[in-house]
Amino acid sequence: MQKTVMKPEYKIISDLIEKDAKVLDVGCDDGTLMEFLKTNKNANIRGIEISKEKVQICIAKGLTVIEGNAEFDLKQFPNDSFEYVVLGQTLQAFINPETVIKELLRVGNKAIVTIPNFGHWKVRLNLLLKGTMPITNSLPHDWYNTPNIHMCTIKDFVRFSKIINFKIFKSLALINENVSDINNSNLIFKNLFGELGIFLIEK
Amino acid sequence: MNIKENIKTLIVEKPLKLDCGQTINNFPLAYETYGSLNNEKNNAILVFHALTGDQFVTGINPITKKDGWWSYAVGSGKSIDTDKYFVICANVIGGCMGSFGPSHENPKTKKIYGTDFPVITINDMVNAQINLLDFFGIKKLFSVVGGSMGGMQVLQFISNFPDKAKTAIPIACTSSHSAQNIAFNELGRQAIAADHNWSDGNYNSKSIVPDKGLAVARMAAHITYLSKKGLQEKFGRKLQERDDLKFGFDADFQIESYLRYQGSVFVDRFDANSYLYITRAMDYFDLVKQFNGNLSDAFKNTKAKFFIISFTSDWLYPTQENKEIVIALNAVGANVGFVEIESDKGHDSFLLNVPDFLKALKNFLDKSYAENSHETRI
Numbered sequence: 001m002q003k004t005v006m007k008p009e010y011k012i013i014s015d016l017i018e019k020d021a022k023v024l025d026v027g028c029d030d031g032t033l034m035e036f037l038k039t040n041k042n043a044n045i046r047g048i049e050i051s052k053e054k055v056q057i058c059i060a061k062g063l064t065v066i067e068g069n070a071e072f073d074l075k076q077f078p079n080d081s082f083e084y085v086v087l088g089q090t091l092q093a094f095i096n097p098e099t100v101i102k103e104l105l106r107v108g109n110k111a112i113v114t115i116p117n118f119g120h121w122k123v124r125l126n127l128l129l130k131g132t133m134p135i136t137n138s139l140p141h142d143w144y145n146t147p148n149i150h151m152c153t154i155k156d157f158v159r160f161s162k163i164i165n166f167k168i169f170k171s172l173a174l175i176n177e178n179v180s181d182i183n184n185s186n187l188i189f190k191n192l193f194g195e196l197g198i199f200l201i202e203k
Numbered sequence: 204m205n206i207k208e209n210i211k212t213l214i215v216e217k218p219l220k221l222d223c224g225q226t227i228n229n230f231p232l233a234y235e236t237y238g239s240l241n242n243e244k245n246n247a248i249l250v251f252h253a254l255t256g257d258q259f260v261t262g263i264n265p266i267t268k269k270d271g272w273w274s275y276a277v278g279s280g281k282s283i284d285t286d287k288y289f290v291i292c293a294n295v296i297g298g299c300m301g302s303f304g305p306s307h308e309n310p311k312t313k314k315i316y317g318t319d320f321p322v323i324t325i326n327d328m329v330n331a332q333i334n335l336l337d338f339f340g341i342k343k344l345f346s347v348v349g350g351s352m353g354g355m356q357v358l359q360f361i362s363n364f365p366d367k368a369k370t371a372i373p374i375a376c377t378s379s380h381s382a383q384n385i386a387f388n389e390l391g392r393q394a395i396a397a398d399h400n401w402s403d404g405n406y407n408s409k410s411i412v413p414d415k416g417l418a419v420a421r422m423a424a425h426i427t428y429l430s431k432k433g434l435q436e437k438f439g440r441k442l443q444e445r446d447d448l449k450f451g452f453d454a455d456f457q458i459e460s461y462l463r464y465q466g467s468v469f470v471d472r473f474d475a476n477s478y479l480y481i482t483r484a485m486d487y488f489d490l491v492k493q494f495n496g497n498l499s500d501a502f503k504n505t506k507a508k509f510f511i512i513s514f515t516s517d518w519l520y521p522t523q524e525n526k527e528i529v530i531a532l533n534a535v536g537a538n539v540g541f542v543e544i545e546s547d548k549g550h551d552s553f554l555l556n557v558p559d560f561l562k563a564l565k566n567f568l569d570k571s572y573a574e575n576s577h578e579t580r581i
Binding site: 078 | 508510529530533534536538539540541542543544545559562563566567570571573574
């Protein structure tokens with residue numbers, strides 16, 4: 001699972017989290033965000049990561065990480081184990097995103113989910129003009145080798161909240177490293193220009 | 204060989220009530236240490252050995268003259284760095300490297316205990332070893348570490364003494380010995396019992412030992428410590444110093460010769476009755492049952508930071524059984540990390556040169572120790 005290191009994203013996630021909170025980073029990658037939250041928010045932070053190499057990197061940083069697959073291994077955590085559960089740019093890679101969202105909200109009081117926006121104008125233009133599956137900086141794979149099997153747009157995610165019934169507490173769009181609120185009146189615009197959607201959600 | 208000269212022994216005066224009901228006191232606990240205890244006494248690591256291990260973790264074992272059983276992991280600059288940490292390891296009670304065991308003389312009968320020795324458990328083993336903390340004046344260990352049966356002792360130790368270790372590293376182990384584990388151990392025990400020299404455990408008095416039975420037990424067990432792939436790659440169907448099959452029952456194949464060698468060197472250093480007692484202790488180990496079916500309760504009072512390690516090709520204590528410990532720890536919100544190390548070397552991976560494992564162990568310890576000293580400074 002290739003993740004682009006987006007420092008502004010980490011800052012935004014960090015701003016959504018209260019100091020000293022107990023946090024689980026699902027798909028914690030090399031632990032960059034975990035370290036950031038540890039330093040900036042004094043978070044009591046745990047990670048879960050599928051790649052053995054990445055787990056090793058996290059251990060070398062002194063982070064508490066469990067090797068595992070979020071789709072199956074979130075089961076082991078009791079209800080409300082964490083104040084926040086973070087899922088950074090990986091929702092689209094799961095076989096069953098609905099189960100994952102429900103598990104995030106079972107394990108955590110709140111969840112922070114970020115999604116690479118498939119509704120971004122470059123993606124749309126790419127498909128419109130080339131007629132092939134879009135390849136962009138944040139989505140660098142070909143259709144046949146991408147781990148991203150369930151791409152969605154910011155608008156899709158907002159609709160998803162109504163379909164499977166969870167509350168979006170705060171929604172933000174990242175455009176050229178600038179963050180802005182998403183609301184009903186600007187949704188169409190943000191869905192076209194937002195590179196990343198960041199959602200703070202609750203049951 | 205003069206065993207006693209090279210063995211440090213603590214005589215435990217305090218009575219220890221064993222799980223079987225008997226109470227022992229004034230019993231010897233043989234131990235070895237590596238590195239030095241710092242002034243704050245916060246750099247001590249208690250290492251627990253596995254079934255056939257002993258207190259001689261690293262360097263040259265003064266009794267066998269071979270490398271210590273965990274030489275890859277423990278030593279100067281290694282994962283468990285003896286330049287930094289004070290490493291303590293004791294021979295388990297029931298063992299045969301100086302600690303109270305079945306080859307000792309029963310003071311009442313003036314005869315070797317043999318099978319009159321009380322059946323001991325993993326719980327008894329750790330309850331005996333806790334005395335080492337008082338002996339060295341250590342209030343809290345920096346870490347408790349062990350693989351296989353050593354890992355079971357780590358779990359039992361934390362359960363019994365939740366505030367006596369900062370970190371805990373159970374490796375390639377289980378919280379409850381499985382039917383398959385018990386079956387293999389029983390095979391070993393029956394091999395010993397089938398040796399005429401065993402004489403119901405009274406062999407020591409005749410200086411004739413059940414070496415054939417013990418060797419077979421070791422051979423069978425040794426197979427369970429390796430993986431099919433590892434065996435195939437190392438030995439395949441290669442022949443032993445011959446060009447063709449000999450149509451007989453000599454060791455035609457290299458694997459046969461290898462196992463026979465493993466069996467023969469083992470009997471020189473291990474006591475058959477100890478093998479029975481220690482395998483029994485492993486079979487009786489069931490931390491889940493000790494806590495009425497809820498393993499999490501074993502860990503609910505501890506603040507220790509756990510790091511659990513398993514190996515992909517370990518079919519004796521497979522990843523799933525290690526993960527059950529992780530799950531139980533998560534259920535009580537314990538601080539637990541887990542990694543499964545890729546290795547073809549089977550259960551024995553933790554004893555061998557497996558760089559990813561050695562790296563993870565070192566990183567976890569060193570990072571936790573840095574936090575540890577930071578806290579102490581504050």
